[in-house]
Amino acid sequence: EIIEGRSAVDESMVTGESLPVDKAPGDAVIGATVNTTGAFKFQATKVGKDTALAQIVKLVQDAMGSKAPIARLVDVVSGYFVPTVMIIAILTFLAWFNFGPSPALAYAVVTAVTVLIIACPCAVGMAVPLSLVAGVGKGAEHGVLIRNGEALQTASQLKV
Known part of the structure:
Protein backbone atom coordinates (compact mmCIF):
# COMPACT_ATOMS: atom_id res chain seq x y z
CA GLU A 1 0.00 0.00 0.00
CA ILE A 2 1.31 3.47 -0.88
CA ILE A 3 2.02 5.57 2.20
CA GLU A 4 3.50 8.68 0.61
CA GLY A 5 4.03 10.02 -2.93
CA ARG A 6 2.43 9.50 -6.33
CA SER A 7 3.39 7.56 -9.43
CA ALA A 8 2.22 5.58 -12.41
CA VAL A 9 2.81 1.84 -12.14
CA ASP A 10 3.09 -0.66 -14.98
CA GLU A 11 0.92 -3.60 -13.84
CA SER A 12 0.86 -5.32 -17.23
CA MET A 13 2.72 -8.38 -15.99
CA VAL A 14 -0.01 -9.08 -13.45
CA THR A 15 -3.22 -7.55 -14.83
CA GLY A 16 -2.56 -7.39 -18.56
CA GLU A 17 -3.37 -3.66 -18.60
CA SER A 18 -0.94 -2.09 -21.09
CA LEU A 19 -1.21 1.47 -19.76
CA PRO A 20 0.44 2.51 -16.47
CA VAL A 21 -2.01 2.94 -13.59
CA ASP A 22 -1.87 6.12 -11.46
CA LYS A 23 -1.23 5.42 -7.79
CA ALA A 24 -1.69 7.71 -4.78
CA PRO A 25 -1.51 7.28 -0.99
CA GLY A 26 -3.84 4.50 0.15
CA ASP A 27 -3.72 2.64 -3.19
CA ALA A 28 -2.53 -0.94 -3.30
CA VAL A 29 0.61 -1.79 -5.27
CA ILE A 30 1.12 -5.34 -6.49
CA GLY A 31 4.55 -6.94 -6.17
CA ALA A 32 6.41 -7.56 -9.47
CA THR A 33 4.98 -4.38 -11.00
CA VAL A 34 7.20 -1.55 -12.28
CA ASN A 35 7.22 2.05 -11.09
CA THR A 36 7.33 4.13 -14.31
CA THR A 37 7.15 7.74 -13.09
CA GLY A 38 7.42 9.52 -9.77
CA ALA A 39 8.44 8.13 -6.42
CA PHE A 40 6.58 6.77 -3.44
CA LYS A 41 6.98 5.00 -0.13
CA PHE A 42 4.98 1.85 0.35
CA GLN A 43 4.29 -0.72 3.00
CA ALA A 44 4.02 -4.45 2.31
CA THR A 45 0.60 -5.68 3.39
CA LYS A 46 0.94 -9.22 2.03
CA VAL A 47 3.98 -11.50 2.04
CA GLY A 48 4.82 -15.04 1.00
CA LYS A 49 1.81 -17.17 0.02
CA ASP A 50 -0.59 -14.23 0.31
CA THR A 51 0.96 -12.17 -2.53
CA ALA A 52 -0.65 -11.89 -5.95
CA LEU A 53 2.45 -13.37 -7.60
CA ALA A 54 2.41 -16.41 -5.29
CA GLN A 55 -1.27 -16.95 -6.07
CA ILE A 56 -0.55 -16.78 -9.81
CA VAL A 57 2.26 -19.33 -9.45
CA LYS A 58 -0.07 -21.62 -7.46
CA LEU A 59 -2.79 -21.27 -10.12
CA VAL A 60 -0.34 -22.31 -12.85
CA GLN A 61 0.93 -25.25 -10.76
Missing part, protein backbone atom coordinates in the same frame (compact mmCIF):
# COMPACT_ATOMS: atom_id res chain seq x y z
CA ASP A 62 -2.64 -26.41 -10.07
CA ALA A 63 -3.51 -26.18 -13.75
CA MET A 64 -0.47 -28.24 -14.72
CA GLY A 65 -1.50 -30.90 -12.22
CA SER A 66 -5.12 -31.09 -13.36
CA LYS A 67 -6.54 -33.52 -15.89
CA ALA A 68 -8.58 -32.48 -18.88
CA PRO A 69 -11.73 -34.51 -19.62
CA ILE A 70 -10.00 -35.94 -22.69
CA ALA A 71 -7.20 -37.23 -20.44
CA ARG A 72 -9.71 -39.14 -18.32
CA LEU A 73 -11.20 -40.62 -21.49
CA VAL A 74 -7.73 -41.67 -22.68
CA ASP A 75 -7.12 -43.34 -19.30
CA VAL A 76 -10.36 -45.34 -19.58
CA VAL A 77 -9.67 -46.38 -23.18
CA SER A 78 -6.09 -47.35 -22.29
CA GLY A 79 -7.42 -49.49 -19.45
CA TYR A 80 -9.15 -51.70 -22.02
CA PHE A 81 -6.73 -51.24 -24.90
CA VAL A 82 -3.52 -52.30 -23.12
CA PRO A 83 -4.80 -55.70 -21.91
CA THR A 84 -6.26 -56.35 -25.38
CA VAL A 85 -2.92 -55.59 -27.02
CA MET A 86 -1.14 -57.85 -24.52
CA ILE A 87 -3.52 -60.71 -25.30
CA ILE A 88 -3.03 -60.22 -29.05
CA ALA A 89 0.77 -60.19 -28.56
CA ILE A 90 0.62 -63.43 -26.55
CA LEU A 91 -1.63 -65.09 -29.15
CA THR A 92 0.74 -63.92 -31.90
CA PHE A 93 3.69 -65.39 -30.00
CA LEU A 94 1.91 -68.72 -29.52
CA ALA A 95 0.79 -68.91 -33.16
CA TRP A 96 4.27 -68.21 -34.55
CA PHE A 97 5.91 -70.47 -31.97
CA ASN A 98 3.61 -73.41 -32.82
CA PHE A 99 3.06 -72.90 -36.55
CA GLY A 100 5.89 -70.63 -37.72
CA PRO A 101 8.99 -71.60 -39.67
CA SER A 102 12.25 -72.51 -38.01
CA PRO A 103 13.66 -70.95 -35.80
CA ALA A 104 10.17 -70.70 -34.35
CA LEU A 105 11.19 -69.04 -31.07
CA ALA A 106 12.97 -66.18 -32.87
CA TYR A 107 10.00 -65.54 -35.19
CA ALA A 108 7.57 -65.76 -32.27
CA VAL A 109 9.51 -63.20 -30.20
CA VAL A 110 9.97 -60.80 -33.14
CA THR A 111 6.30 -60.87 -34.15
CA ALA A 112 5.04 -60.52 -30.56
CA VAL A 113 7.35 -57.54 -29.95
CA THR A 114 6.24 -56.05 -33.28
CA VAL A 115 2.61 -56.20 -32.16
CA LEU A 116 3.53 -54.47 -28.89
CA ILE A 117 5.47 -51.72 -30.67
CA ILE A 118 2.82 -51.02 -33.30
CA ALA A 119 -0.16 -51.11 -30.96
CA CYS A 120 1.45 -49.39 -27.97
CA PRO A 121 -0.87 -46.64 -26.68
CA CYS A 122 2.03 -44.92 -24.94
CA ALA A 123 2.06 -42.06 -27.43
CA VAL A 124 -1.60 -41.28 -26.78
CA GLY A 125 -1.21 -41.63 -23.03
CA MET A 126 1.75 -39.25 -23.00
CA ALA A 127 0.49 -36.77 -25.61
CA VAL A 128 -2.49 -35.55 -23.59
CA PRO A 129 -0.66 -34.58 -20.36
CA LEU A 130 2.30 -33.17 -22.30
CA SER A 131 0.06 -31.00 -24.45
CA LEU A 132 -1.76 -29.80 -21.33
CA VAL A 133 1.50 -28.82 -19.62
CA ALA A 134 2.74 -27.15 -22.82
CA GLY A 135 -0.51 -25.21 -23.25
CA VAL A 136 -0.62 -24.00 -19.65
CA GLY A 137 3.09 -23.10 -19.76
CA LYS A 138 2.77 -21.18 -23.04
CA GLY A 139 -0.28 -19.37 -21.72
CA ALA A 140 1.62 -18.34 -18.57
CA GLU A 141 4.52 -17.08 -20.72
CA HIS A 142 2.09 -14.79 -22.55
CA GLY A 143 0.22 -13.67 -19.43
CA VAL A 144 -2.77 -15.96 -19.90
CA LEU A 145 -3.59 -17.94 -16.78
CA ILE A 146 -5.40 -21.21 -17.36
CA ARG A 147 -7.19 -22.52 -14.29
CA ASN A 148 -7.33 -26.23 -15.23
CA GLY A 149 -7.20 -28.74 -18.07
CA GLU A 150 -10.92 -28.55 -18.72
CA ALA A 151 -10.70 -24.79 -19.30
CA LEU A 152 -7.92 -25.32 -21.82
CA GLN A 153 -9.87 -28.02 -23.63
CA THR A 154 -13.08 -25.97 -23.85
CA ALA A 155 -11.17 -22.87 -25.03
CA SER A 156 -11.11 -24.39 -28.52
CA GLN A 157 -14.91 -24.03 -28.65
CA LEU A 158 -14.93 -20.31 -27.84
CA LYS A 159 -16.36 -17.99 -30.45
CA VAL A 160 -14.97 -14.48 -30.08
Whole structure:
Protein backbone atom coordinates (compact mmCIF):
# COMPACT_ATOMS: atom_id res chain seq x y z
CA GLU A 1 0.00 0.00 0.00
CA ILE A 2 1.31 3.47 -0.88
CA ILE A 3 2.02 5.57 2.20
CA GLU A 4 3.50 8.68 0.61
CA GLY A 5 4.03 10.02 -2.93
CA ARG A 6 2.43 9.50 -6.33
CA SER A 7 3.39 7.56 -9.43
CA ALA A 8 2.22 5.58 -12.41
CA VAL A 9 2.81 1.84 -12.14
CA ASP A 10 3.09 -0.66 -14.98
CA GLU A 11 0.92 -3.60 -13.84
CA SER A 12 0.86 -5.32 -17.23
CA MET A 13 2.72 -8.38 -15.99
CA VAL A 14 -0.01 -9.08 -13.45
CA THR A 15 -3.22 -7.55 -14.83
CA GLY A 16 -2.56 -7.39 -18.56
CA GLU A 17 -3.37 -3.66 -18.60
CA SER A 18 -0.94 -2.09 -21.09
CA LEU A 19 -1.21 1.47 -19.76
CA PRO A 20 0.44 2.51 -16.47
CA VAL A 21 -2.01 2.94 -13.59
CA ASP A 22 -1.87 6.12 -11.46
CA LYS A 23 -1.23 5.42 -7.79
CA ALA A 24 -1.69 7.71 -4.78
CA PRO A 25 -1.51 7.28 -0.99
CA GLY A 26 -3.84 4.50 0.15
CA ASP A 27 -3.72 2.64 -3.19
CA ALA A 28 -2.53 -0.94 -3.30
CA VAL A 29 0.61 -1.79 -5.27
CA ILE A 30 1.12 -5.34 -6.49
CA GLY A 31 4.55 -6.94 -6.17
CA ALA A 32 6.41 -7.56 -9.47
CA THR A 33 4.98 -4.38 -11.00
CA VAL A 34 7.20 -1.55 -12.28
CA ASN A 35 7.22 2.05 -11.09
CA THR A 36 7.33 4.13 -14.31
CA THR A 37 7.15 7.74 -13.09
CA GLY A 38 7.42 9.52 -9.77
CA ALA A 39 8.44 8.13 -6.42
CA PHE A 40 6.58 6.77 -3.44
CA LYS A 41 6.98 5.00 -0.13
CA PHE A 42 4.98 1.85 0.35
CA GLN A 43 4.29 -0.72 3.00
CA ALA A 44 4.02 -4.45 2.31
CA THR A 45 0.60 -5.68 3.39
CA LYS A 46 0.94 -9.22 2.03
CA VAL A 47 3.98 -11.50 2.04
CA GLY A 48 4.82 -15.04 1.00
CA LYS A 49 1.81 -17.17 0.02
CA ASP A 50 -0.59 -14.23 0.31
CA THR A 51 0.96 -12.17 -2.53
CA ALA A 52 -0.65 -11.89 -5.95
CA LEU A 53 2.45 -13.37 -7.60
CA ALA A 54 2.41 -16.41 -5.29
CA GLN A 55 -1.27 -16.95 -6.07
CA ILE A 56 -0.55 -16.78 -9.81
CA VAL A 57 2.26 -19.33 -9.45
CA LYS A 58 -0.07 -21.62 -7.46
CA LEU A 59 -2.79 -21.27 -10.12
CA VAL A 60 -0.34 -22.31 -12.85
CA GLN A 61 0.93 -25.25 -10.76
CA ASP A 62 -2.64 -26.41 -10.07
CA ALA A 63 -3.51 -26.18 -13.75
CA MET A 64 -0.47 -28.24 -14.72
CA GLY A 65 -1.50 -30.90 -12.22
CA SER A 66 -5.12 -31.09 -13.36
CA LYS A 67 -6.54 -33.52 -15.89
CA ALA A 68 -8.58 -32.48 -18.88
CA PRO A 69 -11.73 -34.51 -19.62
CA ILE A 70 -10.00 -35.94 -22.69
CA ALA A 71 -7.20 -37.23 -20.44
CA ARG A 72 -9.71 -39.14 -18.32
CA LEU A 73 -11.20 -40.62 -21.49
CA VAL A 74 -7.73 -41.67 -22.68
CA ASP A 75 -7.12 -43.34 -19.30
CA VAL A 76 -10.36 -45.34 -19.58
CA VAL A 77 -9.67 -46.38 -23.18
CA SER A 78 -6.09 -47.35 -22.29
CA GLY A 79 -7.42 -49.49 -19.45
CA TYR A 80 -9.15 -51.70 -22.02
CA PHE A 81 -6.73 -51.24 -24.90
CA VAL A 82 -3.52 -52.30 -23.12
CA PRO A 83 -4.80 -55.70 -21.91
CA THR A 84 -6.26 -56.35 -25.38
CA VAL A 85 -2.92 -55.59 -27.02
CA MET A 86 -1.14 -57.85 -24.52
CA ILE A 87 -3.52 -60.71 -25.30
CA ILE A 88 -3.03 -60.22 -29.05
CA ALA A 89 0.77 -60.19 -28.56
CA ILE A 90 0.62 -63.43 -26.55
CA LEU A 91 -1.63 -65.09 -29.15
CA THR A 92 0.74 -63.92 -31.90
CA PHE A 93 3.69 -65.39 -30.00
CA LEU A 94 1.91 -68.72 -29.52
CA ALA A 95 0.79 -68.91 -33.16
CA TRP A 96 4.27 -68.21 -34.55
CA PHE A 97 5.91 -70.47 -31.97
CA ASN A 98 3.61 -73.41 -32.82
CA PHE A 99 3.06 -72.90 -36.55
CA GLY A 100 5.89 -70.63 -37.72
CA PRO A 101 8.99 -71.60 -39.67
CA SER A 102 12.25 -72.51 -38.01
CA PRO A 103 13.66 -70.95 -35.80
CA ALA A 104 10.17 -70.70 -34.35
CA LEU A 105 11.19 -69.04 -31.07
CA ALA A 106 12.97 -66.18 -32.87
CA TYR A 107 10.00 -65.54 -35.19
CA ALA A 108 7.57 -65.76 -32.27
CA VAL A 109 9.51 -63.20 -30.20
CA VAL A 110 9.97 -60.80 -33.14
CA THR A 111 6.30 -60.87 -34.15
CA ALA A 112 5.04 -60.52 -30.56
CA VAL A 113 7.35 -57.54 -29.95
CA THR A 114 6.24 -56.05 -33.28
CA VAL A 115 2.61 -56.20 -32.16
CA LEU A 116 3.53 -54.47 -28.89
CA ILE A 117 5.47 -51.72 -30.67
CA ILE A 118 2.82 -51.02 -33.30
CA ALA A 119 -0.16 -51.11 -30.96
CA CYS A 120 1.45 -49.39 -27.97
CA PRO A 121 -0.87 -46.64 -26.68
CA CYS A 122 2.03 -44.92 -24.94
CA ALA A 123 2.06 -42.06 -27.43
CA VAL A 124 -1.60 -41.28 -26.78
CA GLY A 125 -1.21 -41.63 -23.03
CA MET A 126 1.75 -39.25 -23.00
CA ALA A 127 0.49 -36.77 -25.61
CA VAL A 128 -2.49 -35.55 -23.59
CA PRO A 129 -0.66 -34.58 -20.36
CA LEU A 130 2.30 -33.17 -22.30
CA SER A 131 0.06 -31.00 -24.45
CA LEU A 132 -1.76 -29.80 -21.33
CA VAL A 133 1.50 -28.82 -19.62
CA ALA A 134 2.74 -27.15 -22.82
CA GLY A 135 -0.51 -25.21 -23.25
CA VAL A 136 -0.62 -24.00 -19.65
CA GLY A 137 3.09 -23.10 -19.76
CA LYS A 138 2.77 -21.18 -23.04
CA GLY A 139 -0.28 -19.37 -21.72
CA ALA A 140 1.62 -18.34 -18.57
CA GLU A 141 4.52 -17.08 -20.72
CA HIS A 142 2.09 -14.79 -22.55
CA GLY A 143 0.22 -13.67 -19.43
CA VAL A 144 -2.77 -15.96 -19.90
CA LEU A 145 -3.59 -17.94 -16.78
CA ILE A 146 -5.40 -21.21 -17.36
CA ARG A 147 -7.19 -22.52 -14.29
CA ASN A 148 -7.33 -26.23 -15.23
CA GLY A 149 -7.20 -28.74 -18.07
CA GLU A 150 -10.92 -28.55 -18.72
CA ALA A 151 -10.70 -24.79 -19.30
CA LEU A 152 -7.92 -25.32 -21.82
CA GLN A 153 -9.87 -28.02 -23.63
CA THR A 154 -13.08 -25.97 -23.85
CA ALA A 155 -11.17 -22.87 -25.03
CA SER A 156 -11.11 -24.39 -28.52
CA GLN A 157 -14.91 -24.03 -28.65
CA LEU A 158 -14.93 -20.31 -27.84
CA LYS A 159 -16.36 -17.99 -30.45
CA VAL A 160 -14.97 -14.48 -30.08
